[in-house]
Amino acid sequence: MDNWVTAVFVYIVVWWVVLFAVLPWGVRTPDEPEPGMASSAPVEPRILRKFMITSVVALLVWLVIFGVERSGIISFREMARHMY
Numbered sequence: 001m002d003n004w005v006t007a008v009f010v011y012i013v014v015w016w017v018v019l020f021a022v023l024p025w026g027v028r029t030p031d032e033p034e035p036g037m038a039s040s041a042p043v044e045p046r047i048l049r050k051f052m053i054t055s056v057v058a059l060l061v062w063l064v065i066f067g068v069e070r071s072g073i074i075s076f077r078e079m080a081r082h083m084y
Helices: 004-022 047-071 076-083
Strands: none
Touching: 004 047
16 A cells, blocks of 8 residues: 555445444344334444444454555555466
8 A cells, every 4th residue: 555545445445344234233123113113124233333333343354454465465556467
């Protein structure tokens, strides 16, 4: 990642992927939903907690990606050159 814009973009993409993996954690549906409420709606979504977990896990994944790219094990620029 040569500049900060690329680093931020990669973090945002990783964050969204991790969010969709974290969202189903601990979801419980109500035994008797209220009228007009979807039966699959979670009792306590705990979305702020899931956002925090997502941010930490995404940072760890991003650090691994950053380290691998910086070490030269994988060169995304070289991979892009071979694509065309």
